[in-house]
Amino acid sequence: MRHAQTLRKRFCLLLLAVIGLPAAALDLDRAKDVYGPCAACHGPFGAGGKQGEYPRISGQPPKYIEQQLQAFQVQSRLNLPMYPYTRERELDAEDMKLLAAYLAQIELPTRPPVFKDSDDALARLLAMEKVMIIPRAEGNIENGKAVYQKDCAVCHGRRGQGRGMFPMLVGQYTNYLQKQIDAYLQAERPHDEEGAKTGALYRLKAGDVKDVLAYLTTLQAAEQ
Ligand code: HEC
Numbered sequence: 649m650r651h652a653q654t655l656r657k658r659f660c661l662l663l664l665a666v667i668g669l670p671a672a673a674l675d676l677d678r679a680k681d682v683y684g685p686c687a688a689c690h691g692p693f694g695a696g697g698k699q700g701e702y703p704r705i706s707g708q709p710p711k712y713i714e715q716q717l718q719a720f721q722v723q724s725r726l727n728l729p730m731y732p733y734t735r736e737r738e739l740d741a742e743d744m745k746l747l748a749a750y751l752a753q754i755e756l757p758t759r760p761p762v763f764k765d766s767d768d769a770l771a772r773l774l775a776m777e778k779v780m781i782i783p784r785a786e787g788n789i790e791n792g793k794a795v796y797q798k799d800c801a802v803c804h805g806r807r808g809q810g811r812g813m814f815p816m817l818v819g820q821y822t823n824y825l826q827k828q829i830d831a832y833l834q835a836e837r838p839h840d841e842e843g844a845k846t847g848a849l850y851r852l853k854a855g856d857v858k859d860v861l862a863y864l865t866t867l868q869a870a871e872q
């Protein structure tokens with residue numbers, strides 16, 4: 649009897665260790681506190697702003713966020729606004745993990761919420777502020793789809809949702825994505841093949857980038 653109980657207890661502990669408890673383990677108060685200075689550019693919910701000058705950072709896979717913060721800190725990804733916010737004394741490894749987990753769990757709906765009569769004006773305002781709709785971009789969507797599914801989906805996901813170290817591309821500002829692709833093509837930022845100009849982006853034909861970006865904006869709308 650005792651033995652069975654101990655076993656059951658052990659099994660439960662093991663299960664907890666395996667599935668983890670991200671929601672309960674996340675110290676929201678502390679995370680919001682650490683996120684404070686970031687909101688000046690990335691907005692209160694990490695939705696970014698100024699038409700993509702500041703990227704959306706909520707909803708990204710946590711591993712990707714953490715890696716980028718490290719990259720800004722060691723300056724393997726160069727960015728003047730981001731550098732001071734990631735310097736060691738401002739943001740240590742533990743805070744980077746905390747921020748990554750915090751940002752990853754913020755969901756930004758792609759259509760306005762349906763309100764209940766009991767929702768007050770402030771609740772409505774806050775909920776509306778979270779809605780993030782990327783406007784359709786122009787391009788040949790059919791070609792964009794073919795190129796994306798053949799050359800990008802294997803890492804960024806069939807619906808552009810990202811995973812692990814691969815960023816989410818759907819729901820991100822088109823301008824920002826374009827700027828990053830330019831940076832990769834000029835080898836200012838490493839993409840999938842470090843240093844070598846042989847990765848997925850270098851195989852694209854003229855016009856493909858525009859078409860892929862247009863296609864991504866249709867995926868987000870289809871989510872609604
Ligand atoms: C002064 C404005 C500013 C502040 C404050 C700021 N950022 Fe940024 N952040 C930027 C800009 C600009 C970029 C885009 C850099 C680029 O174009 O490559 C960026 C990029 C990022 C990215 C990469 C996104 C991606 O898709 O690759 C992450 C993650 C990020 N910031 C997190 C943070 C966090 C966390 C904080 C607070 C500790 C913060 N930022 C504070 C301006 C800012």
Ligand code: HEC
Binds near residue numbers: 799803804813816
């Ligand atoms: C082999 C895997 C792989 C493939 C295939 C791939 N990517 Fe990526 N992509 C990555 C990785 C890894 C990163 C993050 C790089 C870093 O750490 O800076 C990235 C980052 C990006 C970013 C920057 C996003 C951000 O938030 O800053 C864009 C834009 C992008 N990829 C577009 C594409 C497009 C378009 C294609 C198809 C033509 C493609 N990628 C194919 C692995 C891949």
